Amino acid sequence: MDAFVTRKKRKLSPETSATAQEDSTDVKLAILSSLHPGIDQEMLLDVMLAHDGNVEATSQALKAPDVPRKSGTGVAMPAQSSLRTFAISSGACGSSTPSKRVKLLSRKGTTLHLYDPVDISEHTPCTIIHNFLPADEANSLLQELLEESKSFEKITFKLFDNVVSSPHTSGFYVSTYKELQEQKHEYVYNGSRMTDVRTLTPQLERVKARVQEAVNKEIQARIRTHHGGKKLRYQSPAPWTPNAAFVNCYNGPQESVGWHSDQLTYLGPRPVIGSLSLGVTREFRVRRIIPQDGDSTTTTTTSNSNSNSNSNSNSNSNSNSNSNSNSNSNSNSNSNSNSNSNSNSNSNNQDLAGQIAIHLPHNSLLVMHADMQEEWKHSVSPTQAIDPHPVAGNRRINITYRHYRQGFHPRNTPRCPCGVPAVLRVVTKKRENWGRYFWMCYTGNVAGKEGCDFFRWAEFDDDGNTVGGE
Numbered sequence: 375m376d377a378f379v380t381r382k383k384r385k386l387s388p389e390t391s392a393t394a395q396e397d398s399t400d401v402k403l404a405i406l407s408s409l410h411p412g413i414d415q416e417m418l419l420d421v422m423l424a425h426d427g428n429v430e431a432t433s434q435a436l437k438a439p440d441v442p443r444k445s446g447t448g449v450a451m452p453a454q455s456s457l458r459t460f461a462i463s464s465g466a467c468g469s470s471t472p473s474k475r476v477k478l479l480s481r482k483g484t485t486l487h488l489y490d491p492v493d494i495s496e497h498t499p500c501t502i503i504h505n506f507l508p509a510d511e512a513n514s515l516l517q518e519l520l521e522e523s524k525s526f527e528k529i530t531f532k533l534f535d536n537v538v539s540s541p542h543t544s545g546f547y548v549s550t551y552k553e554l555q556e557q558k559h560e561y562v563y564n565g566s567r568m569t570d571v572r573t574l575t576p577q578l579e580r581v582k583a584r585v586q587e588a589v590n591k592e593i594q595a596r597i598r599t600h601h602g603g604k605k606l607r608y609q610s611p612a613p614w615t616p617n618a619a620f621v622n623c624y625n626g627p628q629e630s631v632g633w634h635s636d637q638l639t640y641l642g643p644r645p646v647i648g649s650l651s652l653g654v655t656r657e658f659r660v661r662r663i664i665p666q667d668g669d670s671t672t673t674t675t676t677s678n679s680n681s682n683s684n685s686n687s688n689s690n691s692n693s694n695s696n697s698n699s700n701s702n703s704n705s706n707s708n709s710n711s712n713s714n715s716n717s718n719s720n721s722n723n724q725d726l727a728g729q730i731a732i733h734l735p736h737n738s739l740l741v742m743h744a745d746m747q748e749e750w751k752h753s754v755s756p757t758q759a760i761d762p763h764p765v766a767g768n769r770r771i772n773i774t775y776r777h778y779r780q781g782f783h784p785r786n787t788p789r790c791p792c793g794v795p796a797v798l799r800v801v802t803k804k805r806e807n808w809g810r811y812f813w814m815c816y817t818g819n820v821a822g823k824e825g826c827d828f829f830r831w832a833e834f835d836d837d838g839n840t841v842g843g844e
């Protein structure tokens with residue numbers, strides 16, 4: 375812990391530094407969460423802010439006997455409520471027109487619980503379909519993945535002097551044998567190669583086709599209802615065709631995943647992800663990291679107009695990076711120790727309007743739309759109590775279907791002087807650069823690793839294809 379608190383700040387470019395500072399809050403939260411698993415994330419954040427972002431002081435304070443722990447009586451599915459009860463209406467609630475959207479009463483430090491698909495679509499960058507698969511198909515897939523998950527492992531990563539492991543296990547599946555070989559030998563995740571890559575089981579393959587169809591419909595509906603009929607800038611106009619799936623297993627109420635955005639490196643900008651939940655119901659939390667008045671469209675437009683100023687760097691290829699979010703919560707610790715002075719501004723970005731908890735029951739498909747990864751963070755928080763599932767017991771299985779874009783294959787993306795593919799990131803902190811994408815040394819994603827200071831603005835055409843020889 376000392377090493378963490380006293381470590382010298384690495385020199386970074388302003389954009390890298392800004393993003394890393396913001397992410398350092400997540401790393402700190404992940405550490406605090408692992409040191410104090412019984413304390414709610416919101417409480418951790420509040421206490422950390424009260425201690426100017428100092429992890430050690432926060433941890434000491436949390437050892438006090440009077441710190442409220444999570445109640446042991448929580449149930450996984452509280453009574454159904456609709457956001458309509460919490461919202462101030464400025465027009466028809468449930469309307470899909472952006473101008474008529476209701477204003478949320480969720481405030482910094484509070485959590486709104488959403489169950490109703492209309493509320494979820496209205497107030498988050500996600501849509502949900504309950505009872506997605508025929509019941510017997512869902513159960514049979516669940517059974518298969520429970521069996522598979524027996525050989526899943528926790529992802530481990532280095533956090534300064536400690537090796538930390540993800541608080542759940544996972545497995546990675548791709549469509550073809552060729553992709554499997556490429557994943558093992560060409561893709562790089564946090565500087566390492568993935569050794570356990572599997573091909574989609576026949577059931578995962580069959581369900582993939584159903585997910586693909588549903589997600590494409592949802593994408594079109596979202597574009598109509600939320601974006602005036604126009605896809606987001608940089609969003610791919612091509613139909614969404616998933617070719618990979620991460621399968622996570624959360625065994626028991628304490629298994630979780632910290633706050634993160636899924637890595638863009640191999641998915642490209644504005645990715646869409648289809649996330650199928652099976653087994654125990656858990657809370658999927660989202661929180662906006664770009665203020666609403668810098669709304670997605672504004673944000674992107676602003677960023678785009680900046681993007682011609684990249685004299686410094688466009689060039690070769692596009693990129694890669696971790697697909698798996700999990701690694702994100704570990705990531706970017708590079709500037710952790712600078713924290714004190716920025717913790718306030720971090721918090722502004724980190725918890726702008728409170729968190730929203732989306733309850734994900736067995737057999738629900740959540741679509742994370744193109745406005746999600748760049749502007750929001752998500753997590754699955756630990757909880758005290760769950761309702762056991764008749765097939766899965768205490769376990770929850772989550773499958774995220776993803777599309778690895780060919781243009782973002784590591785052979786097409788910039789390499790940094792460290793010899794590995796750079797990672798693709800987006801500016802979320804410095805207002806003047808919101809929405810600008812950049813490539814940076816992968817070590818910016820690996821806590822405790824001193825890498826090079828490789829930094830290059832990324833340029834895309836409107837459809838998210840790399841330009842400028844990248």
Ligand SMILES: O=C(O)CCC(=O)C(=O)O
Nearest residue numbers: 622698699700754772774
């Ligand atoms: O388990 C979930 O619902 C989300 C998992 C996730 O965020 C991820 O794998 O990136």
Ligand SMILES: [Fe+2]
Nearest residue numbers: 635636699752
């Ligand atoms: Fe994720």
